[in-house]
Amino acid sequence: MIGQARHRVVVIGAGFGGRYAARALRKAPADVTVINGTNHHVFEPLIYQVATGILSPGEVATPVRELFRGQRNTEVLLGWVTDVDAENRTVTATAPGGLPYRVPYDTLIVAAGTAQSYFGNDRFAEHTISLKSIDDAVELRSRILTAFEMAELATDPAEQARWLTFVIVGAGPTGVELAGQIAEIARRTLPGEYRRIDPAQARIVLIDAADRILPAFSAGSSAAAARRLRRLGIEIRTGAPVTDVDAGGVELPGERIEAMTRVWSAGVAAAPLAARIAEATGAPTDRSGRILVEPDLTVPGHPEIFVVGDLMSLGGLPGVAQVSIQGGGHAGRTIRRRLAGKPAGKPFHYLDKGNIATVSRFSAVADLRGVRLSGLAGWLLWLGVHWAYLPRGRNRASSLIRWAVTFLGRSRPERAVTARQAGFPAAPETAPGPAAEVAAHA
Amino acid sequence: MIGQARHRVVVIGAGFGGRYAARALRKAPADVTVINGTNHHVFEPLIYQVATGILSPGEVATPVRELFRGQRNTEVLLGWVTDVDAENRTVTATAPGGLPYRVPYDTLIVAAGTAQSYFGNDRFAEHTISLKSIDDAVELRSRILTAFEMAELATDPAEQARWLTFVIVGAGPTGVELAGQIAEIARRTLPGEYRRIDPAQARIVLIDAADRILPAFSAGSSAAAARRLRRLGIEIRTGAPVTDVDAGGVELPGERIEAMTRVWSAGVAAAPLAARIAEATGAPTDRSGRILVEPDLTVPGHPEIFVVGDLMSLGGLPGVAQVSIQGGGHAGRTIRRRLAGKPAGKPFHYLDKGNIATVSRFSAVADLRGVRLSGLAGWLLWLGVHWAYLPRGRNRASSLIRWAVTFLGRSRPERAVTARQAGFPAAPETAPGPAAEVAAHA
Numbered sequence: 001m002i003g004q005a006r007h008r009v010v011v012i013g014a015g016f017g018g019r020y021a022a023r024a025l026r027k028a029p030a031d032v033t034v035i036n037g038t039n040h041h042v043f044e045p046l047i048y049q050v051a052t053g054i055l056s057p058g059e060v061a062t063p064v065r066e067l068f069r070g071q072r073n074t075e076v077l078l079g080w081v082t083d084v085d086a087e088n089r090t091v092t093a094t095a096p097g098g099l100p101y102r103v104p105y106d107t108l109i110v111a112a113g114t115a116q117s118y119f120g121n122d123r124f125a126e127h128t129i130s131l132k133s134i135d136d137a138v139e140l141r142s143r144i145l146t147a148f149e150m151a152e153l154a155t156d157p158a159e160q161a162r163w164l165t166f167v168i169v170g171a172g173p174t175g176v177e178l179a180g181q182i183a184e185i186a187r188r189t190l191p192g193e194y195r196r197i198d199p200a201q202a203r204i205v206l207i208d209a210a211d212r213i214l215p216a217f218s219a220g221s222s223a224a225a226a227r228r229l230r231r232l233g234i235e236i237r238t239g240a241p242v243t244d245v246d247a248g249g250v251e252l253p254g255e256r257i258e259a260m261t262r263v264w265s266a267g268v269a270a271a272p273l274a275a276r277i278a279e280a281t282g283a284p285t286d287r288s289g290r291i292l293v294e295p296d297l298t299v300p301g302h303p304e305i306f307v308v309g310d311l312m313s314l315g316g317l318p319g320v321a322q323v324s325i326q327g328g329g330h331a332g333r334t335i336r337r338r339l340a341g342k343p344a345g346k347p348f349h350y351l352d353k354g355n356i357a358t359v360s361r362f363s364a365v366a367d368l369r370g371v372r373l374s375g376l377a378g379w380l381l382w383l384g385v386h387w388a389y390l391p392r393g394r395n396r397a398s399s400l401i402r403w404a405v406t407f408l409g410r411s412r413p414e415r416a417v418t419a420r421q422a423g424f425p426a427a428p429e430t431a432p433g434p435a436a437e438v439a440a441h442a
Numbered sequence: 443m444i445g446q447a448r449h450r451v452v453v454i455g456a457g458f459g460g461r462y463a464a465r466a467l468r469k470a471p472a473d474v475t476v477i478n479g480t481n482h483h484v485f486e487p488l489i490y491q492v493a494t495g496i497l498s499p500g501e502v503a504t505p506v507r508e509l510f511r512g513q514r515n516t517e518v519l520l521g522w523v524t525d526v527d528a529e530n531r532t533v534t535a536t537a538p539g540g541l542p543y544r545v546p547y548d549t550l551i552v553a554a555g556t557a558q559s560y561f562g563n564d565r566f567a568e569h570t571i572s573l574k575s576i577d578d579a580v581e582l583r584s585r586i587l588t589a590f591e592m593a594e595l596a597t598d599p600a601e602q603a604r605w606l607t608f609v610i611v612g613a614g615p616t617g618v619e620l621a622g623q624i625a626e627i628a629r630r631t632l633p634g635e636y637r638r639i640d641p642a643q644a645r646i647v648l649i650d651a652a653d654r655i656l657p658a659f660s661a662g663s664s665a666a667a668a669r670r671l672r673r674l675g676i677e678i679r680t681g682a683p684v685t686d687v688d689a690g691g692v693e694l695p696g697e698r699i700e701a702m703t704r705v706w707s708a709g710v711a712a713a714p715l716a717a718r719i720a721e722a723t724g725a726p727t728d729r730s731g732r733i734l735v736e737p738d739l740t741v742p743g744h745p746e747i748f749v750v751g752d753l754m755s756l757g758g759l760p761g762v763a764q765v766s767i768q769g770g771g772h773a774g775r776t777i778r779r780r781l782a783g784k785p786a787g788k789p790f791h792y793l794d795k796g797n798i799a800t801v802s803r804f805s806a807v808a809d810l811r812g813v814r815l816s817g818l819a820g821w822l823l824w825l826g827v828h829w830a831y832l833p834r835g836r837n838r839a840s841s842l843i844r845w846a847v848t849f850l851g852r853s854r855p856e857r858a859v860t861a862r863q864a865g866f867p868a869a870p871e872t873a874p875g876p877a878a879e880v881a882a883h884a
Contacts, residue, residue, distance in 0.1 A: 039857065
């Protein structure tokens with residue numbers, strides 16, 4: 001058991017920011033408590049591969065307890081943090097089943113990540129699916145695969161076309177990667193498996209309000225990615241802000257696209273916790289609700305509260321994994337220096353290592369500190385980087401097999417959609433009334 | 443598109459029975475429609491490994507469409523069959539979202555499997571979890587792993603003990619395999635990861651009303667398995683019929699076991715569809731609700747309806763994979779012979795290839811036509827048999843890695859429990875009221 005007298009650090013969230021913050025404290029004379037809403041750390045850059053049947057959840061999710069097993073000054077608690085009491089230095093969390101509990105801190109690191117932003121439009125949230133968690137990824141996978149099943153059962157051609165249309169709003173890396181993989185499912189994996197529809201005819205539309213896809217990349221990389229996507233038969237709509245979304249499609253200025261599968265990967269907003277923290281500390285927030293921090297990543301007037309990762313707003317830094325990783329490390333090291341009585345408060349400096357996005361198998365674009373790669377060269381770099389960053393040897397070995405199956409072969413290793421995921425009730429026990437005369441040999 | 447004049451065979455279910463029935467029809471002059479409630483065939487003998495974090499769902503689930511991709515006379519439809527109209531020779535199914543549809547047949551093969559039997563006791567169903575589908579397996583995995591998390595958060599020792607107690611009712615192969623794997627999770631995987639509890643202290647109780655575990659096995663194999671389980675610290679209660687189950691535990695004659703995780707693997711009952719078919723055809727059913735078939739596996743008075751696998755009752759044959767596989771093949775071959783104008787109606791002969799059950803890593807028991815193996819020899823046989831039966835090369839390669847990680851190492855590759863699976867609401871947005879002063883450094 002951990003003693004009482006030591007400095008207590010609470011880390012909210014075990015994403016990239018929380019993980020690297022807690023890790024930087026491994027030799028600090030402090031007791032560290034990591035509170036996370038699930039039992040796992042997600043390797044977010046590969047979550048789209050769970051959504052498209054390439055990797056299993058376990059291959060992109062490492063148990064938080066496993067990460068800190070050997071770090072004896074650190075404990076892990078399962079819970080969603082719902083509030084912070086900055087005056088009494090206490091965090092409130094909820095366990096599964098609704099049990100609330102409190103954890104006191106001397107120093108707090110907030111790394112609670114983001115929710116998807118719908119720019120205040122609830123209809124967008126209701127009628128699209130986003131891709132932030134394993135829950136999202138499994139649900140999106142279910143929707144993509146079930147759409148082809150529903151098209152096979154449909155007898156009305158317009159309904160069939162709606163099921164075979166996939167719209168992705170937001171052409172950042174996740175949107176681009178998803179569009180490419182849905183195209184490969186439709187054109188490479190499924191053909192030959194259906195008797196009434198041709199899966200290869202599926203329509204995939206990638207939409208962004210900006211004037212080009214991958215706006216954070218160089219113009220050259222953006223153009224190379226767009227060329228490759230068009231070769232895969234993906235329609236690109238840039239400069240096209242979505243004006244409405246409903247249960248049957250998406251509206252753009254002057255165009256309506258009928259589609260049963262609608263993905264939202266445009267823009268992130270701060271997690272709801274950010275508002276509670278702003279309230280508790282008087283901290284200013286930016287337009288997205290993120291907390292404006294001091295150069296050392298602390299909350300103004302609260303040197304004992306750090307905010308890192310997607311919840312932090314500082315000099316326009318983007319919400320990418322590298323900012324979280326480096327910010328988390330900075331917060332952890334700052335606390336360590338303080339505890340050692342050394343001068344702390346050094347400003348955070350972000351080292352931009354570059355951007356990389358896969359477009360399809362054997363094709364990626366990368367902008368790396370002046371060097372631009374695309375096509376196979378970019379893809380091999382993607383492979384190497386992601387393989388090296390994947391946590392633990394076991395995931396590396398099985399992921400390599402999954403990638404070989406998918407990219408060299410044409411299968412997808414993880415295609416099981418359960419009854420619950422497909423939206424079936426538990427196996428219906430009785431006939432649902434007079435059956436419509438649809439489908440099947442009719 | 444498939445023509446109209448050909449003989450139409452409908453196969454209900456793509457478990458072992460349906461899969462091998464449809465496969466036996468691949469060269470028959472008939473159009474075959476396989477209707478299944480999910481998009482995948484489940485390799486049931488390994489489903490307990492999904493429930494204990496060893497394999498991913500995709501590794502025990504093969505897409506039904508992939509199985510029949512090259513079988514051009516066969517189509518696959520997603521749907522739960524809810525009724526059979528024997529007079530008009532039509533099957534009614536429901537698609538996701540509730541859309542009903544009808545499919546006509548000339549010959550019908552019913553291979554709809556079983557539901558878990560609770561011997562008419564709804565309380566048992568309400569307060570236990572069974573293990574028949576991937577949904578079940580993922581939920582059980584979530585409950586097992588979350589139980590340790592809840593124990594870590596609990597402050598009351600009695601509550602902690604309840605979370606750390608796992609009861610399995612039914613000591614057939616699934617119950618034994620599950621008990622062994624839960625013991626290995628508690629004693630090998632989790633130690634070192636918790637700071638407040640010792641996962642190795644978890645109590646695992648295996649209960650059966652019969653006077654020994656693995657009643658279908660030889661007395662020698664049963665005793666060998668019991669010895670091994672006891673060495674793993676598993677408590678065995680035989681001759682112990684469960685008299686009640688509630689939200690906090692299980693009642694046996696003269697004993698109550700407090701346990702938050704309660705698994706039901708005792709007894710199967712026919713799927714609800716069996717009752718509809720009995721009603722539609724006047725077929726007799728046995729005590730479990732299974733349909734009593736003629737020696738050629740057809741329904742009395744309905745030579746055009748076959749019942750195979752767990753829904754069929756014939757001469758006391760057990761509900762095991764081999765009976766389904768061989769029965770499905772027999773039905774398919776009988777139809778092929780009829781269509782070729784050859785004498786059909788040959789009785790079904792079951793070839794019992796034996797029984798095998800793993801107890802823990804490196805230890806299994808097997809009864810094979812007079813030969814009895816146990817310990818490492820049995821386990822190597824288990825490994826070989828299951829590896830050979832696993833569908834498709836890709837699953838074989840990745841499963842081997844998973845088994846090495848789990849059995850040579852001490853990790854579990856699939857431990858991710860999502861917020862939805864753990865029973866969290868979507869990330870709670872506000873504090874859930876005054877927090878109880880529980881847990882955490884208090």
